[in-house]
Amino acid sequence: MTEFCTGQLLRIFVGERDAWHGRPLHFAIVDLLKKHGVAGASVFRGIEGFGSHHEIHVAKVFSFGSDLPILIEVVDTEEKIATLVPLIDGMVSEGAMTLERIEYRRYLPRNVER
Structure with a gap:
């Protein structure tokens, strides 16, 4: 079994x-x-x-024009996350990002190199 690695969680x-x-x-x-x-x-x-405009967005059964919140969680090494943040910064015009230090363990199929 692989050990836990130190990394980062980017949200x-x-x-x-x-x-x-x-x-x-x-x-x-x-x-x-x-x-x-x-x-x-x-x-x-x-x-x-809700975000910066403080307009609450709610999922409703018959609502077709919603703008619900989306959360993307990314796990990797500190070095990899550091290279990606500037790229993502250039794509996001409104929203937020958070960064946390974490310990993580990857489970890979047996036929995939580690």
């Missing part, structure tokens, strides 16, 4: 309607992360939240 908070070159921003960010070989990333869609 990126954006809106569901945010876009990058005509496509959803969270898709573009995940593609960037994959291209740079990040250890892991997940995208979560919030059910309620």
Whole structure:
């Protein structure tokens, strides 16, 4: 079993309607992360939240024009995260990012090199 590694957790908070070159921003960010070989990333869609404009966005059953909060969590080494933050900064026009030191362990399929 692999040991825990010291790394960082980067959280990126954006809106569901945010876009990058005509496509959803969270898709573009995940593609960037994959291209740079990040250890892991997940995208979560919030059910309620507000940002800098203090307008509350809520998931409603029959609401088609919502702009729900999107959270992208990224786990990797401090060095890898440091190279990605400026790239993501250039993509996000409104939102927030947080950074935490963490201990993490990766579980990989047996046929993948570590």
